Amino acid sequence: MNRARKLFGAVALTTALALTAACGASSDDGSGATNAKNVKLRMTVWTSNQDQLELFDTIAAAYRAKHPEVSSITFESLPFEDYNTTLTTQIAGGNAPDMAWMGDLSRDLIASDALVGLTDKLKATDGWQYDDLEASATKEFSRDGTLYAYPFSTSPFALYVNTDLLAKAKQKIDPKTLTWDQVAAAGAAVHSTTGKAGFVVRDFDYKAWNTLATVWTGFGAAAWSPDGKKCTFTSPEMEQAFTFLHDAAFKTEAMPGPGTTADFFAGDAAFTVAQVSRSSLLTDKFKYALYPLPAGPAGRQAVIGQAGVGVLATSKHRDQATDFLAYLTNPANSEKLAQFFPPPRKSLLTGAKLAADNKVLTAAQLQEAVVDQLPNAVTLPNHTSPAEIAQKGKTALDAMWKADADIPAVLKSVCSAIEPILAK
């Protein structure tokens, strides 16, 4: 055999092997992608907490024992920071999961008919008790009376207080009449006395401005009109809220300024606004308390952050995925999930039930900060094209975080930036 023949032979063999491998890889489970006897389900989640993943695996194993046609249920952990980008890339690349957790991406998914309607299935499932769902919890994930994602985590924002730091600064607060001005005053006193930070809106970091809704809601402000068409950043209430925040950052220094980090849970701040589900970060490093959000000029308002789980319309196994979702969220399993995620079910929403699985908060704290807040709570700002609104809003709001900022002008520029997206 001469050299050319050897080379040809090698190329032919390599090509054959590559084609064989490619053909092997393209087969879903060896019996065809739509083989209902060997269904493989996949759910994307953003948690990597082992306890939570083990609970999901346990529930999935119990489901598969009753449904032998489902050969596997995988929970794929994606990094929280890139979750939306990764999920949409998977969808765009034709590799969409069967089920997915979703936060602010839900509006886009629902508007694009990318989710399977769940209401009929959940109502038809024996013992599921659809009417047990708290109405304020399902609003964000519904359209025209149909629920598209189960709000498995409905976690109110609350005020965490480091009572040790307040004592050091000789500050006393009355939780029943607590206002934002009092929080700012006590926070400034803590900062000047101890050098620690006053109050921190967790995850804001002068970027995620939607978290400031936990403050401006108490001032009676909103990011946009209820129909989502008109920007309301220029309202007097919003101007008052941002004046309060700007003063806290640059005048009284009650709030750490841009580029300064302070972690409440490490003991670096007197107050933080965070979801109740973050209570797992509390340790015995310092004494703490948990209160509902302080009152602003518009009184005391409750704000919740939500996460839902839905079935992707592109799933090859929509029926099986929907059936599993109904099982995962039935009353019995919801009770198990409640140890990690505040549930949307009224039957589970009592301080005593929530406290049964919560090692750091008491029944009274959970009753006050979670249960009593849910019925009238508003959600963080949510709209279609959330990433674009967030980025354009942030770009405009960057001008706010300077000592000599022209607050009304900046707020006007926010509306100029996001109104074209709202109008889409």
Add this chain to the structure above:
Amino acid sequence: MAALTKTPTTAPDASRAPTGARSASRPPFWTNRRRDVLAGYLFIAPQLVGVVLFVLIPVGLAIWYSLSDWNVFTGKQTFVGTDNYAALANDPQLPSVLWATAVFCVGVVILNIGLGLLLAVLLNRRFRGATFFRTLFFSPVVVSVVAWTLVWGFLLQDNGGVNGVLDAIGITGPNWLQRGDTAMVSVIITQVIRSVGVNMVLFLAALQGVPSNLYEAARIDGAGSRVIFTRITLPLISPTVLLTSIITIVGALQSFAQIAVLTSGGPELSTTVLVYYVFQQAFEFNDIGYGSTLALMLLSFVMLLTLLQWQLRRKWVFHEQ
């Protein structure tokens, strides 16, 4: 070569030849030249496959995507003609993005090549610890870009390490990442410190290739250090200057992780360079069509700049004269 093609290296197999006269008159197909050509193609085939799969096909797809509107949630693609190109012309953010890209590239290229050359000249001498310093300046190159940038993110905070050091010597440092001008300076410097080692090594290799007798002759003729550097060293290492400038400009235009981790393009749009803007449009805003249009614009910039440098090489690269 022509003579070789007429002379088969192996004798024709007489038993397979239909007739002796016909086989003698027709030259064999597999001549040495053809074998060499085939072997050459087979050797470059893996690279060609890579280029086709990961360059040509994606560029072709990007052109197609730039002519369409793609709803990533439903997978529906609609042909929109030149709408995305019209949007490019009317994008109010694009001038700021292009300005930030230009400032970033010019800053990185000047500092990277200047500092790389300076370090190479300084470390091209024999002194105790030269190897240590060469290793020291090259070591950031092997550090993960994300890890490197994350650490600098902490150092550049208002209450971070950089301002701590400045405070210790009585200087109040700025809030580096929160002001447009200092944020850009921060991004450029962290990028340069991380990558200058590559240019330094390339320049070192080039400097060590300059014949020492030229320096001796220049010194005998009375030339000073500056004249020797500008008349002998620089012209002789000009091929490396061309190489490093191409690598640095292309690298600067592709810098993404530093921006994403350190500033996310802010404050305002001060550090939103083109490649980060492409990412935002395509993967954060899910506007694949417009993102592809921007990516094609970036590709054309890179190609134009490389072509320009390649054409200019005749004027300033020693080996090309």
